[in-house]
Amino acid sequence: MRELTFSKAINEALETAMRIDDSVIKYGLGVTDPLGVFNTTLDLEEKFGKDRVFDMPTSENAMTGVAVGASIGGLKPVMTHQRLDFFLLAMDQLVNNAAKWNFMFGGNSSVPITIRLIIGRGWGQGPTHAQSLQAWFAHIPGLKVVMPTTPQDAKGLLLESIFDPNPVIFLEHRWLHNMVGDVPEDDDFRVAIGKCEILKSGNDVTIVSMSYMSIEAIHAAEKLTENGISCEIIDLKTVSPVDWETIYESVEKTKRIIVLDTSSEFASIASDIVAKVSTKFFNVLKSAPQIIALPDVHSPTSYHLSGNYYKDAKDIVVEIANMFDKNIDVSDFMTKEHHDIPGDWFKGPF
């Protein structure tokens, strides 16, 4: 094991994929620029050449269709967009073509493409640079939707996504890029799509979480342990298809569930998980399932509004304490000078 940042782990996965398979190509706006999409695409062009690694016209929709065409012609395209929000222009090619190709042609032709999308938070990202629309993608049959939390999963899941024969939406939270974690030495280390992971075992409540919110959950769980509440944290890793078995087993044990989501609450992954668990464990649950998600409002840009809008470990502690009719003082817990940055490393601009 060695320590890598999340963005370096992404970079390694891309390097490995392109080295072991000539059919992998990489493109997107900024892929070859000096910043290399938050360092994730650095050095790829030098190593693999301009044919396989290239910047592209600002044409999100057509370039997604180009990926579909290139993939049925035998390539494995990996696209990147600096923010998910720009990719909304490509919903036609994604939903009407990529997601349906294998189905609507009776299994004759599939579309092995990977689309990396970055979700922003804080620093005034606002209404059109911070949308967390995993539920949109998860609603479409035929797409796989992946949301890694750790550097290890970032690498393993990206490699798995690239070599999956189906279209995969790979969602990276901007606040995870500089997060450091252990990554196996194995060059071609894979993590299965469709499997979640128990980040921490516990007995009293199941926290189901995804992406950046899993980091907040880890902090919250420590505080709750100090107060006698043992949390089991399940990191979803793949939000479609969901690994229901692992969630069910945990809820059978803890009999309580709270789901954390990086998106707005209505019609979210969290609301669907709560609905399914409630239906299945109606007579088992000891308290009402809870959700911590964003309000059903667009992300406000102002520093003076985003603090209340976004959720963190404090909110999780308070909500779970409520489930046990407890009061936990969080006034001194996880206090930081600015709410709108993931750490001192982040100085803007995006």
Place this chain on the structure above:
Amino acid sequence: MKIDKEILKKIYLTAFKIRKVEEEIADRYKEQEMRCPVHLSIGQELVPAVYSMFVTENDYAVSTHRAHAHYLSKGGSINKMIAEIYGKETGCSKGLGGSMHLIDEEVGFMGSTAIVGGTIPVGTGLGLSIKIKQENKISTVFLGDGSTEEGVFYESLNFAAVKDLPVLYICENNMYSVYSNLEVRQPKNRKIYKLAESIGIKSSHANGYDVEDCYMKLEEAINYVKENKKPFFIELDTYRYREHCGPNYDNHIGYREEQEYKKHLEKDPLNIMKEYLSDESLDIEEKKILEKIDDAFTFAKESQIPKYENIEKYIYKEKN
């Protein structure tokens, strides 16, 4: 005529095959067994028939909602197409796609889709794969005049021009997007092929009802893509005889004049070719084609229906 009679005969027979398949679909539609929308190519057969003379099964093609003619001209299986329209397990897409989602990869027909402009970038991406894999083939995108109003049209042509992709764009301009005339959709004095040219792609225009013009210009276009490994855009004027979607004529409903239809019918390329060829052996060839078509409908009707239990089978492709 400048075209060799043997070649012309082949063109005629391909066009004949397309027309007769389409007419058979139209005739049998009232039986209510083909329960999906059909966009027939009757009146638009010449362009795909001529096209088929210059490509092989090795080349790629993609198409639109009105794809029967392109699929057949590329050599796609008649049996599988008709079975697909009947919603049968033996259909080219196992009954999951229907008339608008045809595929026969064995002959390079890589798929047709229903959203206007939807396959323009897909065919462009096939061009990218040809270039990267250094293959000796071309990719053809069949498109209609309506799709040239879509954003992906501009985006795809721009990319093909930037990257020098071996893609042939064949725009069949039949003047209508459903019932909307070109005049309400595009500026009067701007030709579509000039639009493509301004994006940076070599372009030409041909009369899709004139065999010679169609033949010469398509040959030139396809040779350009093959030799230069660069994109080419060709616009061909054509006309559909039947309604936008369905088996009937619709000249009476008020969006176009009966006279306009009759004017095209007088210049019908199939009639002109047949008259010019005045070859008695054609009757035998035609009869063989009609038998094949008849067999295809029998095949489709007798084929197994798909099983609902398998409905989730193709949501994802399984990993090898």
